[in-house]
Amino acid sequence: MTRRLRLAIPNKGRLVEPTIALLHDAGLVFEAGERALVAKVQNFELDILFVRTNDIVEFVSDGVAELGVTGLDLVGESGTAVPQVHRLGYGRCRLTIAVPNDSPFRAAEDLAGLRVATSHMNLTKKFFASRSIPVDVIPVSGAAEVAPRLGLAEAVVDLVSTGSTMVVNGLRPIEEIFESEAVMLANASALSDRADMVNSIQTMLSATLAARDRKYLMMNAPQSKLAELEDLLPGLESPSIIPLAHEGMWAIHSVVEADQVWALLPKLKAAGASGILILPIEKLVP
Numbered sequence: 001m002t003r004r005l006r007l008a009i010p011n012k013g014r015l016v017e018p019t020i021a022l023l024h025d026a027g028l029v030f031e032a033g034e035r036a037l038v039a040k041v042q043n044f045e046l047d048i049l050f051v052r053t054n055d056i057v058e059f060v061s062d063g064v065a066e067l068g069v070t071g072l073d074l075v076g077e078s079g080t081a082v083p084q085v086h087r088l089g090y091g092r093c094r095l096t097i098a099v100p101n102d103s104p105f106r107a108a109e110d111l112a113g114l115r116v117a118t119s120h121m122n123l124t125k126k127f128f129a130s131r132s133i134p135v136d137v138i139p140v141s142g143a144a145e146v147a148p149r150l151g152l153a154e155a156v157v158d159l160v161s162t163g164s165t166m167v168v169n170g171l172r173p174i175e176e177i178f179e180s181e182a183v184m185l186a187n188a189s190a191l192s193d194r195a196d197m198v199n200s201i202q203t204m205l206s207a208t209l210a211a212r213d214r215k216y217l218m219m220n221a222p223q224s225k226l227a228e229l230e231d232l233l234p235g236l237e238s239p240s241i242i243p244l245a246h247e248g249m250w251a252i253h254s255v256v257e258a259d260q261v262w263a264l265l266p267k268l269k270a271a272g273a274s275g276i277l278i279l280p281i282e283k284l285v286p
Contacts, residue, residue: 002194004040004045004047005045005046005067005190005201006066007046007047007048007065007067007068007069007201008048008051008055008059008064008069009048009050009068010051010053010056010069010070011050011051011053012052012053013053014091014161015069015071015090018090018091019182020032022090022205023205025208026204026205027043027204028041028043028204029042029043030042032048044200046197049064049065053070053071053074054074056185057074057075057078057082057185060082060185061080061187063187065187066186066198067085067184067185067186067187067190067201068185068186069183070183071091071093071180071181071182071183072087072181072182073093073095073120073123073178073180075185076122076180077120077121079122082185082186082188083186083188083191084184084185084186085183085202086184086205086206087181087182088182088184088205088209089181089209090181090182092161092179092181093159093160093180093181094159094176094178094179095120095157095159095160095177095179096158096166097111097116097155097157097173097174097177098158098166098171098173099111099154099156099174100148100149100170100172101170101172102170103148103154103155105155107174107175108128108131108133108174109133110174111135112133112135113135114153114155115135115137115154115155116128116138116153116154116155116156117138117139117140117144117147117148117156118137118138118139118144118157119142119144119158120158120159121137121139124137124177125137127157127178138152138153140152144156144157144158145158145165145166145171146169156171159180160173186198203285206285207283207284207285208283210283210285210286211280212258213257213258214255214256214257214258214281214284215255215257215279215280215281216253216278216281217233217253217255217276217278217279218252218253218275218276218277218279219252219268219274219275219277220244220249220250220251220252220273220274220275221249221250221252221272221273221274222249222272223249223250224272225271225272225273226252228271229271229273230252232264232267232268233254233256233268239252239253240253240254255284
């Protein structure tokens, strides 16, 4: 009997809530308690494993789980060649070199011969080696920001999202060395042996993510304005144009990027559109 598919996701940290929200929005039905180790999805042959974020790459690589969600920085840090199924677009942050505000250092090259504290040892070493900058990389677990204040290092390499933590700790960034976001990984064997199920999960998530970035527009317009409005509304391929009961009037339906909607509205009205409706999209499969 083939076991249920397993998806490993973080049990703590900034990726937990958006990952659970994405899975629920995709239509997967499960309960995620605070201390749950495994959640059984009721409407799909899938079990969700709640594990340490740092362990997810290894779990997927070893086949403990067929799929996993973790940060791209941890994939890079592990050095493990695990197939990336999909970038998920949330949890964006940057691995950044930072120094105390009162330090004279302005560039990575200024740190030659000095100490750099980080929990991302491999990515940090790889960056400085690629620039031929000799530094002493000091390993720390979490809270790298305090290393300069404690005299452990002259600089740090740490993840930055808003930058507020660095400001509080009296640090300023001098260079970004790696961009990260949440990604879905897949076990190499599962991609071939259980391709149908893996593809189903991928389609669910892709359709949900695509829908978040778009809006569905509906409007009425006279026939004489259709060409001008069509130029404004490329849609996925082209707008749908449907005749109305009133002669010479047409309904136009189009999918547009969410961040373009408010800039489009005055142009649409000026071009003759009326009765414009802006609707959310639940799922979108291109």
